Amino acid sequence: MSGPDHRSANPPREASLRGDPGTGRGGLDRPRHPMRKIEPVLAILLAAALIAAAIAAPWLRFVLTIALAKGIAVLGIMLLLRAGQVSFGHALYVAFGAYIVAFLAPKLNDAVVLLAVAAVGAGLLGLVIGLFVTRYRQIFFGMLNLAMSMVFYSLLEKLYHITKGSDGIRVEIPPVAGQVLDRVAYEWTIFGIALGLALVLGLLLRLYLASPMGEALAGIKTRETRLEFMGVPARGVLLSAYVISAVVGGIGGALIAMTSRHVTPLLAYWTGSGELVFIAILGGAGGVLGPFLGAAAYELVRVYAAASFADAWQLILGSVLLLVILFAPGGLWGMAARAIGGRGR
Amino acid sequence: MAEWFQDNGLLLGLALLDGLSSAGLIFLVAVGLNLVFGVLRIINVAHGSLYAIGAYSAASIGIFLASIGLPGWASIPALVVSAALVGAVLGPLIERLLLRRIYGQEEVVQLLVTFALFMILEDVQKLVWGVQPIHHDTAMTLLGTIDIPFAGDVIPFTNYQLFMLPGFAIVTLVGLAWFLRRTLTGRVIVAVTTDREAATAMGIDAARIYLLTFSFGAALAALGGALSSPTAALVPGIGAQTIVLSFAVVATAGLGQIEGAALTSLMMGLGRSIAVYFEPELEVVVPYIIMVLVLLVRPQGLFGVAETRRV
Numbered sequence: 001m002s003g004p005d006h007r008s009a010n011p012p013r014e015a016s017l018r019g020d021p022g023t024g025r026g027g028l029d030r031p032r033h034p035m036r037k038i039e040p041v042l043a044i045l046l047a048a049a050l051i052a053a054a055i056a057a058p059w060l061r062f063v064l065t066i067a068l069a070k071g072i073a074v075l076g077i078m079l080l081l082r083a084g085q086v087s088f089g090h091a092l093y094v095a096f097g098a099y100i101v102a103f104l105a106p107k108l109n110d111a112v113v114l115l116a117v118a119a120v121g122a123g124l125l126g127l128v129i130g131l132f133v134t135r136y137r138q139i140f141f142g143m144l145n146l147a148m149s150m151v152f153y154s155l156l157e158k159l160y161h162i163t164k165g166s167d168g169i170r171v172e173i174p175p176v177a178g179q180v181l182d183r184v185a186y187e188w189t190i191f192g193i194a195l196g197l198a199l200v201l202g203l204l205l206r207l208y209l210a211s212p213m214g215e216a217l218a219g220i221k222t223r224e225t226r227l228e229f230m231g232v233p234a235r236g237v238l239l240s241a242y243v244i245s246a247v248v249g250g251i252g253g254a255l256i257a258m259t260s261r262h263v264t265p266l267l268a269y270w271t272g273s274g275e276l277v278f279i280a281i282l283g284g285a286g287g288v289l290g291p292f293l294g295a296a297a298y299e300l301v302r303v304y305a306a307a308s309f310a311d312a313w314q315l316i317l318g319s320v321l322l323l324v325i326l327f328a329p330g331g332l333w334g335m336a337a338r339a340i341g342g343r344g345r
Numbered sequence: 346m347a348e349w350f351q352d353n354g355l356l357l358g359l360a361l362l363d364g365l366s367s368a369g370l371i372f373l374v375a376v377g378l379n380l381v382f383g384v385l386r387i388i389n390v391a392h393g394s395l396y397a398i399g400a401y402s403a404a405s406i407g408i409f410l411a412s413i414g415l416p417g418w419a420s421i422p423a424l425v426v427s428a429a430l431v432g433a434v435l436g437p438l439i440e441r442l443l444l445r446r447i448y449g450q451e452e453v454v455q456l457l458v459t460f461a462l463f464m465i466l467e468d469v470q471k472l473v474w475g476v477q478p479i480h481h482d483t484a485m486t487l488l489g490t491i492d493i494p495f496a497g498d499v500i501p502f503t504n505y506q507l508f509m510l511p512g513f514a515i516v517t518l519v520g521l522a523w524f525l526r527r528t529l530t531g532r533v534i535v536a537v538t539t540d541r542e543a544a545t546a547m548g549i550d551a552a553r554i555y556l557l558t559f560s561f562g563a564a565l566a567a568l569g570g571a572l573s574s575p576t577a578a579l580v581p582g583i584g585a586q587t588i589v590l591s592f593a594v595v596a597t598a599g600l601g602q603i604e605g606a607a608l609t610s611l612m613m614g615l616g617r618s619i620a621v622y623f624e625p626e627l628e629v630v631v632p633y634i635i636m637v638l639v640l641l642v643r644p645q646g647l648f649g650v651a652e653t654r655r656v
Binding site: 081084086088132135136138139140142143144146147148150151153154155157158159269270271274277278281311312313314315317318319321322325326329 | 388390443446447451452453454456457458460461462463464465467468469471472585589592593595596600625626627628629630633634636637640641644645646
């Protein structure tokens with residue numbers, strides 16, 4: 001077959017990503033799937049593995065904290081992907097959360113308060129931008145998000161007297177909940193906070209996805225018009241998901257700022273947004289564990305690739321991404337599901 | 346107003362000339378992206394890398410030609426040759442090996458495949474050409490400068506930027522419009538863009554059209570890069586910068602619009618260069634402000650056609 005009509009040439013792939021409403025059999029992302037039952041067990045195992053790895057190799061603690069922070073941010077991407085929308089600009093919220101920490105750290109001298117402010121701040125920004133971008137779908141949605149993040153990026157870079165431009169801002173170690181900590185204790189605390197937040201936010205988003213609001217998200221992807229015929233305000237549903245995605249982005253960004261303790265405009269560059277989508281796909285857009293699996297794998301590959309082939313780490317990451325997309329369409333989560341569930345999906 | 350013009354007229358004139366030449370470059374890249382999207386329905390994130398590779402190849406070929414003792418004028422056709430080379434070599438390679446596998450899949454998957462390609466090409470480019478700036482401006486210096494009288498003053502401007510860049514853009518615009526509307530291959534491309542299934546049912550080999558269009562789009566991106574190479578030093582990261590700007594042009598113009606892309610490129614090129622001379626902080630922001638304003642009024646883009654809602 002010379003393959004002129006590719007749309008019908010690949011039905012298994014589409015079905016595996018979308019679920020199969022015809023037979024009532026869910027894809028990975030449907031709550032009826034048996035994987036959902038063992039998800040909490042897997043989450044605890046994964047958390048235990050992360051803690052063990054961080055204890056065994058202290059340098060991994062930094063990498064894993066960043067991975068957890070990115071995983072939290074990617075939870076938001078996953079929500080939007082559920083609605084079939086790809087944001088190529090969510091680095092905006094990560095950078096916004098990070099810069100909130102950098103700016104306010106001297107004034108609000110507490111990591112917990114800073115995290116809360118970053119979450120609320122990013123949520124408000126997400127509401128304002130969301131009111132605008134949720135009017136658009138598909139490519140326009142993606143490009144408008146990209147535009148917003150690029151505007152923010154250039155403001156960060158050009159307004160040198162406020163943001164110190166591409167030099168970035170250093171973040172001093174803030175006290176955590178009133179406790180002044182030394183460096184090692186602080187890093188462990190942030191790691192713990194990141195892990196705790198990952199578990200709590202993962203659980204909350206899991207509940208959200210199983211709620212009617214979360215189910216309606218999938219409806220936006222399938223047939224938005226029909227959703228509206230049923231009386232569901234599609235834009236409102238998407239907006240709520242968008243604001244949540246901004247909040248988790250802000251939290252992820254704040255954690256990144258507290259871990260790397262240095263923020264630069266590069267956090268907001270479009271390649272950062274691409275990275276978030278990359279992690280979402282690498283992990284598999286199925287359960288809420290996917291983003292964390294993806295983020296851990298991504299950061300580890302990145303660190304090893306950068307250490308062994310300093311000039312070619314992007315090349316290696318790009319090749320990994322290609323291999324995953326072409327040969328493991330369900331992502332790491334899909335591979336795990338196959339290994340555990342015994343059947344393809 | 347008259348007083349302001351007295352003070353800033355010269356700057357404005359320079360901004361307009363600069364804007365015109367950068368609009369030409371933006372157009373070449375954006376129209377390629379738009380054409381590829383129109384036919385393949387894939388937003389090629391790696392389009393910017395093709396631009397960068399086109400630029401580097403042009404510089405390399407130019408330097409090579411100079412080293413074997415060919416006269417300076419040879420570097421002008423070398424620009425076009427290198428663009429054609431990139432299109433003819435990388436275009437089919439990418440389409441056959443990669444894109445062919447993902448047609449008809451979800452948008453996010455397609456976006457990410459080209460994003461992965463972008464990451465790979467960025468590093469390949471660094472491995473081949475290094476990270477030191479490369480400069481080869483024979484083509485520009487050769488053509489000399491021209492003094493343009495403007496508002497009582499004289500602006501010296503390079504002929505290359507004033508005539509070559511906009512000239513190439515206009516030739517491409519007219520040529521492309523003619524090609525798509527008047528030639529058989531062009532009309533077949535339009536047919537596939539409009540309705541692939543119907544076109545295939547009529548016996549059109551869509552696979553061939555995909556290959557052709559993608560290679561052509563790649564060559565256009567490389568041509569944009571090649572033409573830009575004499576005007577600025579080449580550094581890693583130019584591909585990443587270029588692609589976001591072309592995205593903005595394509596979304597603003599409306600998908601699959603060629604004349605729209607030309608007008609939008611002009612708006613953004615002028616807007617950006619005016620910003621460079623008057624409010625440099627805003628330079629990078631201007632295209633996106635234009636895009637947001639346009640999409641607020643026309644959600645489907647300046648010339649886009651609103652899709653009917655599926656029930």
